[in-house]
Amino acid sequence: DTAVSQTPKYLVTQMGNDKSIKCEQNLGHDTMYWYKQDSKKFLKIMFSYNNKELIINETVPNRFSPKSPDKAHLNLHINSLELGDSAVYFCASSQKRGYNEQFFGPGTRLTVL
Template identity: 95%
Template structure:
């Protein structure tokens, strides 16, 4: 069983489209995250949810909207995709906020043409 699973793993789409990436964790963790890894491999947090409540919202365009229907799921919806959105998006979870270690999903590579 994969602890943190993301779908899809690869996504190729046109500029202006809307797309979603789903994430699920079966670790029983309270906190989930979305990170973006750019073309230079730099990793930066986008959002964090603790037990379905948004706790971290970094400077991210409004076109990105996370949704957490329950504490085991955190989805990312992106509207009006732009070329600069091309990146690998990682979902992660931790046992509780501030507990330290993050468990990552395999990443979803988004390519915007």
């Protein structure tokens, strides 16, 4: 059973398009996250939801909009894609926050042409 799943695994699109990445966790966790990993492998938190409430919203362009329809799902919608958005996006989840480890999805490799 996949604990944290993301779709799609690969996403290739043109500049200016709008795209979404979906994430689901079946671990019963109440906190979910989106991270961006750039080409140098730096990993940066973008958003976090706890019980469907947005609790972390880093300095991310407002073209990025997360949505959490329920505790098990956290989707990421990106408007007007730019070349610099090309990266690997990881979803993660944890039980509560802080001292609990996070479980990561396999990642979505986004390539903007």
